[in-house]
Amino acid sequence: MSTDDDALREERQAAALRRVADLGAERARHLKAADDLLEPLGKAVGDAARLNAPRRRTQELAQVGSGLFYQWLKDAGIDVRPKKSRPERISDE
Template sequence: MEIPEKAQAAALERVAALGQQRAELLAQARALLPDLRAEAVEAVRIGAQRSRVQQLSRVSTGTLYGWLRDAGVEIRTEGAGDDAPP
């Protein structure tokens, strides 16, 4: 006879292990962000295409442009012409 509590405990142990692994991976990802941000900004500053930097960094366009804006890199607004205000 199977005891439901044993199956439940085993399932909870698997959930706990996976939850711990996920937390560790998220912490590693957060630790990489400052270096990724700096390298992405540097790549754009030395002439890399922004779309390629965004693609390779695997961050959203909004995140990349936020990093660039915070770093003082000029961001053109969509549809801005030569006479558009900065």
């Protein structure tokens, strides 16, 4: 392999690593921005629930899982029924 080939390979690697670094930094910014939205989103969920907005629709619009959604309701002092326990499975043994 010639020196020119080595230099070209190194330039391509450097460019690829710069692209990875740029995208990684952008992802980190987005994750931070999303994390910063959790508190106000949780408060908005509580406000909607206090106004008797449909819970299912509120959760859909918040785009969060049920665990976090119901934790926000509890944190807001809103009554949440206890989670149903799963029935035990009967084995075939």
